[in-house]
Amino acid sequence: MLKLNITSETAPLKAVVLGTAESNGGTPAYEDAYDPKSAEYIKAGTYPVEEDMVKEMEAVAAVFKKYDVQVFRPKVIEDYNQIFTRDIAFVIDDKFIKANILPDRDEEIEAINHVLEQIDPAKILTMPEDAHIEGGDVMPYQNYILVGTYKGDDYPNYITARTNMKAVKALQELFPQREVVSFSLRKSNTVARDNALHLDCCFQPVGKDKAIIYKGGFLIEEEYNWLVDLFGKENIFEITRDEMYDMNSNIFSISEDVVISEKNFTRLNAWLRAQGITVEEVPYAEISKQEGLLRCSTLPLIRE
Template identity: 65%
Template sequence: MLELKVNNETSRLRAVVLGSAVDNGPTPKAEEAYDPKSLEHILAGTYPKELDMINEMEAFNTVLKKYDVTVFRPEQIENYNQIFTRDIGFVIDDVFVKSNILPDRERELDAIQYVIDQINPKKVVRPPEEVHIEGGDVMLWNEYIFIGTYKGSDYKEYITARTNVHGVQYIKELFPNKIVKEFDLVKSKIDARDNALHLDCCFQPVGNDKGIIYKNGFREEADYLFLVHLFGKDNLFHITRDEMYNMNSNVFSIDTNVVVSERNFTRLNNWLRANGFVVEEIPYAEIAKQEGLLRCTTLPLKRD
């Protein structure tokens, strides 16, 4: 039996599902793109090559193994993108929530069914159909559950809007003892520099009391200020529009003092080191072209 336990983003990691870039399929057509950044690279002819992405994910896998983390990988599906496991499910406390993802991606969940089969079935839930929620929008911070959403009346028109108000309500009802705080995110179908696809594209905690934040990713200044008050302004690393575009807030914590980061994030990595973190730098810039980075490619199952 696989024991689940995730209460925050930074405690010592013990078990995780890491996505896979093997047999990723051909470069999608422009009309098949799920987000503006992938579209940009498809049109420019700079969409990432499978081998480059496999190498990047292996670099990540090597770091996880170095810290003695149990790593599960999805079963291989032919010609299919299985990189972003964060979207397809997430763990809160000891409960595994299966996401209602875009219908085209349902097979991604099937590929990790062998992992789900090792969990107590009473601890696995699937929300009703009207509930949209993806793991990139769900962030745990001890007694808090932070959830990114989009409250615009045009929600249905945005393929980049992944978590709806029903999703927020569902989590509130499932975890009545937690403080659920939602954040209304800025979305764009056409400019990746103005699109916070998920909450982890504009905010993520690191360590015990710090975080990385992009102020303009929030539609309401009050939401941004809530985090400033909770963490303290001096504890937050503010990223620029370009840094947000390059996914600087989408790093991944293996422990309260160990952060896996992209090797090109010079300004962020220097700040992390200055604040006492061990920074494991790896190449992940090709995967970033699909508007996802390190956190997006992981599904943590157990932290201390």
């Protein structure tokens, strides 16, 4: 049996589900894109091809192997995008929470049944049907659960709004011992540089007490300031609009001392190294064209 344990973003990683780019289903039709960034690349004729994305994911698998992390992969579904395992579920403490995601993606959770079978069924929870949530919006930090959301009445109009306030309330009920803090994120169906798809597209804790943040991803300045105060300005790496677009805040921590990052994130990787963090660089620029990067394609199950 797997004894789930996730209390932070940076504790030493022991077991993870890494997505797969095999049988990815080719380039979707422009009108079927789930986010504005994918749509841009579909239109330009430069949407990523399966062979390149498989190579990128294998580079990540190799880093996990190097650090003795137990890696599970989804069962491959023919012609189906299964890269972003973070969307389908998340673990907090010892609970595995199935996300309510876009209805077109229901099969993705079934593809990890071989993992779910190793978890105590009492620890597997499903959110209420009207509580929409995806794992990219959820981060445990200290005694907090930090959650990205969109509070506007026009929530249903945004395919890019993935977590609603009903889900925030559901998390408060599931984890009464933790403080759930929500952040309103900027959404756009059409302009990728103005869209924070998930909280991890504009913020992520890293190392012992540091964070990467993009101010423009937050709709309410006080909420952004709350995070800056939590970490302290001197511990924060502010990224630019273009760096947010390239997904600089979506790297992945193997521990407080080791991260996996995209090899083109020159400025960020130099800052991480200056903080004494080992940076394992991988190519991930093709996958990033789908508005997701390293955190999006991993579902951590156990950290020490």
